[in-house]
Amino acid sequence: MSISLRINGEERLLDVDPEMPLLWVLRDVLGLTGTKYGCGAALCGACTVHLEGQVVRSCVTPVRRAQGKSVTTIEGLSPDGSHPLQRAWVEQGVPQCGFCQAGQLMTAAALLKEHPVPTDAQIDQSMAGNLCRCGTYCRIRDAIKKVSGGGR
Amino acid sequence: MTGPLVIARRSFLRGLNLAVGGLTLGFSFSARAQKAPVPSGSQALDATAPGLNPNVFLHVAPDGLVTIVCHRSEMGQGIRSSLPVLIADELGAQMARVKIRQADGDVVYGDQNTDGSNSIRGFYEDLRRVGATARMMLIEAAAARWKVRADECVAKDHLVTHRPTKRRLGFGALAVEAARRKIPEPKTVVLRPRSELTSLTANMPLLDGPAYVTGQAMFGADVRLPGMLTVVIARPPVVGGTIVRFDAADALAVPGVVKVVEMPQPKVPWHFQPWGGLAVVAENTWAAMRGRAALHITWAAGPNGAYDSEVFKAALSKAVSVPGLVARKVGDAEAALKSAARTVEAEYHVPHLPHLPMEPPVAVARMTSDLCEVWAPTQNPQAAQKEVARALGVPLEKVRVHVTFLGGAFGRKAKADFCSEAAVLAKMLGVPVRMQFTREDDLRHDYVNTVSTNRLTAGLDPSGRVVALRYRTAFPSIQSLFGDPATPEPEDLQQGVLDLAFAVPNLTAEIGVATAHTRIGWLRSVYNIFQGFSIGSFVDELAHERKADPRDVWLELIGPPRKLSLSDLGVKELKNYGQPLELHPVDAGRLRNVIDRVTRAARWDERGRDGRFLGLAAHRSFLSYVAAIVSMIKRPDGKLVVDEVWVALDAGIIVNAERVRAQMEGSVIFGMSLALYGGITMKNGAIEQENFRDGGRIVRMGEAPRKTWVDLMESDAAPGGVGEPGVPPIAPAIANAVFALTGQRVRELPLIKAMGRQRV
């Protein structure tokens, strides 16, 4: 069966099993490897992408749910790494190993769309699904606040 | 890590040994000329490119481009933003004109095993010498051209300048001439004064930051080869287990599944061998995972099938209830305990702990008639090369290991099992393969940190002073992975027991009997985790017994500032993380200093006020000294949360302070995860945890401290480790803060076990 969807602004027609999770379509079929596999069970957020602007865990999202919709991945967050969050992440040295950071950025970007100046509680709540084993949480919080102008 | 590498070489054979210290930086050039189509862009050597090549780490091209090889793996510690920057600094290069290349596994680089917090502490001077050698050669070339004295010239900003006349020449313009000069003897290489090195004095940018935030950084699973298939393996749930029978028909019926093959069965000792089991080969990851789920396998558990962590806990407790092998002895602790006015005794238990790197183990391999190539997020590419060669039965030269970015590692990826599995499969299948661990695999087939029980007994005189300390510890040793699964050696106690800088006049440390029943590995800070937890908690208990301030008791136990000799410590030898005591003494003064600094930063004397309850602990590990204070508060809903954390670190000379701070911040979260939630339990020989839940749970954003304060001590001492030493004091500091807040003393990790979900 074929699935049509828009990925990072580009129309794609795919011949894939509609039940295949979006994560594996992105990584194995389309070669968009910026989106990471961390748990496969909606527990870690490494696979976070936007579906119609909303945060989804692509590891548990069958690709059929993206039929006719638009998907944004880390590769499409900005054309050149210039999204204010990406810039703040680099300036403030947020990443350690970097593996979780695509997911963190996608969640943070969606958060700022909904709440341009999020409170601490809103940050903690919306970022709760994104694990970072390296422990970059404090810097993530600070970077989000810096971009939103809401921080110290 | 992008693009193919050119490390040019014309003069490799000229020098033979760069190092004057412990490290041998090999100079022999093995003339490999494969132009590797390497997706990871790791190193390929081109022996024909012109320019200056004083050693295998550095090349200056005639156009001025400086290429520096990073021979250590990048796993989040920021080593690629530190070591090459240090070399560039010594050289006097502009970072904008430096290209960093990730080294393949190759003995020419000396030790590449990126663990033991060793990258800076082990290579600091030798790698500075790499840059300084090239700098001297460029300066000599310029001086010869100008017919002036070399000592009138300086190298800075990618230029050599003749100070008296202000004449200048770029590094590129000098590279070819410099290459004709004799490589200076290591003894004659002069290092810059430290004040000239910006990597030591300023915050350095995170060089790989842009690659991380755009999804361009290539991790192990991101490597793509033409015709590559994906493999997921069903491994025996019990270490040493075997397949009795299997039926793969349902698995083969899953669309996309190509084949099911049997993996070689490992033999004791386990080392880094593949784990055995059945491999499902498929066109994509999802098909491989579904195929594996459809396998029907009957396993035989083998000799470890009875291992039960709860039962084993009782065995460890028994082991520390009787005298063990004495590993450290000062005075006569037994006699002093008998005559003490009072004794205090406590037993501490820390379970097996998982690594849980965010990126599960993965490797890509390709086998041709004369070469096996592996791309992997490995901490130790030379160990991977060796294990792959062993598994394939080919000579070492037939194996090349390219190092990708590591999505976290924490010791897990120092083991080469996943590389070996991929290579074995590439050979069996005749096509390139990606062997992917799922998260469940990562937990169930981990080389877990060992499990331990410690019993500490102190004797107090009538005034409350500690006159005796008996430290008993029992835990299966890492040595069991490579040989005999029995009791640890005295040297296993070097981590936090033999080097415990206490001035107690009667002190013994004893090792109890403990046999390994699973694969024991090393996890970030290793044995220090439970040694630090035990002693850090026990000092707090002693303070409570005496109704004294824990800080004062720490300082009293440590005694006056001094360097402890082997006889002061009461040990015959001290491995001291591979470093001589003269260079890295056990320094009571430095331990005191970090305690002093951290208690001032955290306003220790005001603890208990404003609902701010503080716990303190300190620990020496990997030749660095760390003290930490955790502030716990009770939320209105009754939950206990870590509010703020203060860390004081004395790691000697600090390279790239910004990344060092990041390591301390990360260590706090890592320490919190293992203190609050971490714990692998085993039933019928198998690990029970499956994913980021229960014992595999780790701290989330909302649980992270509101603020972590890091205080880096300025020091001229030789550099100590940074990646691991921040971890050990965190768990005891948390337990001590919990006690300060609730009066409940928790002697077993994870804390959630004693306290319940509603409390933490």
Ligand code: FES
């Ligand atoms: S991989 Fe999707 S949430 Fe972890």
Ligand code: FES
């Ligand atoms: S930066 Fe390594 S897991 Fe987040």
